[in-house]
Amino acid sequence: SGESEEEGDVVAGVKVPVVRLQFGEVAESSRVVILPVCKAEEKDKEVMEAPWECESEGEFGVVVAEKGWKRWVVLPGWEPVVGLGKGGVVVSFSDARVLPWKVNRWYKEEPILVVADRSKKDVEADDGFYLAAMDGGDMGFKVERGSALKEAGVTESLGTVVLIVRPPKDETENELADEDWE
Amino acid sequence: SGESEEEGDVVAGVKVPVVRLQFGEVAESSRVVILPVCKAEEKDKEVMEAPWECESEGEFGVVVAEKGWKRWVVLPGWEPVVGLGKGGVVVSFSDARVLPWKVNRWYKEEPILVVADRSKKDVEADDGFYLAAMDGGDMGFKVERGSALKEAGVTESLGTVVLIVRPPKDETENELADEDWE
Numbered sequence: 016s017g018e019s020e021e022e023g024d025v026v027a028g029v030k031v032p033v034v035r036l037q038f039g040e041v042a043e044s045s046r047v048v049i050l051p052v053c054k055a056e057e058k059d060k061e062v063m064e065a066p067w068e069c070e071s072e073g074e075f076g077v078v079v080a081e082k083g084w085k086r087w088v089v090l091p092g093w094e095p096v097v098g099l100g101k102g103g104v105v106v107s108f109s110d111a112r113v114l115p116w117k118v119n120r121w122y123k124e125e126p127i128l129v130v131a132d133r134s135k136k137d138v139e140a141d142d143g144f145y146l147a148a149m150d151g152g153d154m155g156f157k158v159e160r161g162s163a164l165k166e167a168g169v170t171e172s173l174g175t176v177v178l179i180v181r182p183p184k185d186e187t188e189n190e191l192a193d194e195d196w197e
Numbered sequence: 198s199g200e201s202e203e204e205g206d207v208v209a210g211v212k213v214p215v216v217r218l219q220f221g222e223v224a225e226s227s228r229v230v231i232l233p234v235c236k237a238e239e240k241d242k243e244v245m246e247a248p249w250e251c252e253s254e255g256e257f258g259v260v261v262a263e264k265g266w267k268r269w270v271v272l273p274g275w276e277p278v279v280g281l282g283k284g285g286v287v288v289s290f291s292d293a294r295v296l297p298w299k300v301n302r303w304y305k306e307e308p309i310l311v312v313a314d315r316s317k318k319d320v321e322a323d324d325g326f327y328l329a330a331m332d333g334g335d336m337g338f339k340v341e342r343g344s345a346l347k348e349a350g351v352t353e354s355l356g357t358v359v360l361i362v363r364p365p366k367d368e369t370e371n372e373l374a375d376e377d378w379e
Contacts, residue, residue, distance in 0.1 A: 036257065042229050047271055049231070052259050066267070074364035075218065075270055075310055077234050077289060083265030085248070088257055089229055107259060128257055182256035 031144045032095060035181040046092030048099075049078045050130070053086070055108040055156045062146065062156065062173055067133065068101045088128065095130065095177040102134035104174065106146060106156055114179065115144070115160050127181055129158055131174035138164045138172050145172035213326045214277060217363040228274035230281075231260045232312070235268070237290040237338045244328070244338065244355055249315065250283045270310065277312065277359040284316035286356065288328060288338055296361065297326070297342050309363055311340055313356035320346045320354050327354035 041047060051065040066080035088105055090096050096103070111127045131146040138145055141162040147169065149155050158176060233247040248262035270287055272278050278285070293309045313328040320327055323344040329351065331337050340358060 039228075041258075042273065047229070049269055049271060072268075073289070074308055075289070075362065077268060077270045080267040080269075083267045085262040085265045086254075086259060087231060087262075087269060088259045089231060089271050107255070107257070126256055180257065 030140065030142050031176050031179060032093075033179045033181065034093065036091075036183045038183045040091050040183070041089050044091035046097065047076075047089050048092055048096045049087055049089055050096070050099075050103055050105045051080065051084045051086065052088050052105045052107055052128075053156075055106050055113070057155060062104055062106060062131075063133070065104050069103070090128075090130075090180065093178065099130070099132055099177065100134060102132055102174065103130065104133055105130050108156075111181070113158055115158055115163065125181060127179055129156075129176055130178040130180065131176050133174040135175040136171050136173065138170050141165065144176035146174045146176060147172050213358050213361060214275075215361045215363065216275065218273075218365045228258075228279070230272050230274055230278045231269055232272065232278070232281075232285050232287045233262065233266045233268065234270050234287045234289055234310075235338075237288050237295070239337060244286055244288060244313075245315070247286050251285070272310075272312075272362065275360060281312070281314055281359065282316060284314055284356065285312065286315055287312050290338075293363070295338075295340055297340055297345065307363060309361055311338075311358055312360040312362065313358050315356040317357040318353050318355065320352050323347065326358040328356045328358060329354050 049069065051069070053061045053065055066082050066084050068081045069078050071077070072079045088107075090105075106129045108127050108129060111125045114127070129146060138161050141160070143161040145159050145161060145164060147157055147159045147164060149157055156173070159172070164170075164172060231251065233251070235244045235247055248264050248266050250263045251260050253259070254261045270289075272287075288311045290309050290311060293307045296309070311328060320343050323342070325343040327341050327343060327346055329339055329341045329346060331339055338355070341354070346352075346354060
């Protein structure tokens with residue numbers, strides 16, 4: 016049903032929030048978070064090299080990372096994002112079909128951001144989601160279920176997925192999407 | 198008078214907007230801007246080394262700089278900030294007394310952000326404001342009037358000041374400030 020597509024909803028059996036960014040939402044937030052971004056196409060080495068610590072400095076909330084980085088994103092102060100300590104990172108995927116659950120045809124037209132916590136690498140929950148390197152090394156990233164990683168004998172991931180962000184969409188398009196449900 | 202202290206107001210004879218950031222404000226407009234930040238205490242070399250180009254990439258507005266940088270700030274999409282092309286930079290001063298106009302005692306308690314355009318270095322307007330290196334080289338930055346720089350024979354600055362940002366303040370404090378005007 017269309018229900019699982021609604022903002023902030025949790026897809027059945029998926030223990031990670033999936034939210035759709037609203038147009039202007041970042042600007043209206045009373046608190047924003049800046050996070051370093053890696054592209055999914057990059058080697059998995061990059062996600063470990065992105066700055067781990069981003070402290071907020073002074074009255075203007077200037078963000079100071081422990082080292083330089085060139086790709087950043089501003090997100091609203093959503094709970095899972097604000098709760099990130101050291102190790103928070105965003106991986107941008109050009110295609111939402113990377114998500115390991117039943118998808119519909121709209122997914123392939125949508126990029127997504129996966130927010131992960133690199134300080135939580137252990138594969139613990141079967142129904143949790145983890146950022147993992149593609150088989151074969153320098154092939155980039157994927158999002159995997161805990162159960163799938165365990166079956167493959169993987170006990171350590173690149174990080175636990177805490178949030179998945181979908182891009183803003185025109186309201187008209189949203190309505191169409193709901194009607195066109197597969 | 199207290200008038201010149203109001204949000205968005207222009208101090209008499211000063212051709213640069215001075216705005217106070219509101220608590221929770223990231224914008225009245227629906228967009229935000231991420232800019233690289235330099236500390237005024239750093240050598241003036243740093244302001245020239247901060248990334249010049251920050252492009253917005255894709256539907257999430259991921260900012261991609263041409264090189265890594267570790268200090269960033271998110272500002273509301275104010276006109277002078279949105280209008281910045283390549284070369285936009287923010288210098289954080291711990292003390293607003295750096296501003297070269299009549300100040301009151303509140304200034305010393307306030308840090309400010311100076312937004313400058315490094316692509317406009319020529320000292321042109323007498324009543325314009327410019328980011329300049331402190332005399333003696335490695336002493337950091339100052340904000341100077343065009344007329345003062347011209348008198349000193351300086352024709353090239355580090356950049357034209359386009360906006361000055363004051364920190365958010367409690368409303369109660371604001372009222373007190375107005376009463377306590379010098």
